[in-house]
Amino acid sequence: MRVTLPHDLSREEVRRRMRAHADEIAGFFPPGLAKVTTGWPSEDRMSITAEVMGFTIPGGVEIGDSAVVITMDLPMLLNVMRGPLEHAVKKEGARLLAP
Numbered sequence: 001m002r003v004t005l006p007h008d009l010s011r012e013e014v015r016r017r018m019r020a021h022a023d024e025i026a027g028f029f030p031p032g033l034a035k036v037t038t039g040w041p042s043e044d045r046m047s048i049t050a051e052v053m054g055f056t057i058p059g060g061v062e063i064g065d066s067a068v069v070i071t072m073d074l075p076m077l078l079n080v081m082r083g084p085l086e087h088a089v090k091k092e093g094a095r096l097l098a099p
């Protein structure tokens with residue numbers, strides 16, 4: 001799954017907002033469904049690992065000059081959740097980038 005969120009912010013401001021709200025990423029999933037961990041392997045990349053229904057789903061956030069790209073490697077059995085999850089990521093991701 002790949003979701004692109006356009007922005008008109010500086011990379012520094014996107015980083016600041018993403019770091020400030022990283023603990024809210026678990027909210028992309030229905031309540032109590034996922035345990036999410038994040039990390040920053042580089043300045044413009046945040047890693048995300050979600051544990052959902054016994055599956056470990058790796059993903060990440062790439063910060064670019066004009067967009068943030070969020071990717072998650074959904075296992076085949078969770079592809080049925082792809083549409084609702086993409087919608088939630090777009091909605092919540094845009095909210096995380098808001099002031």
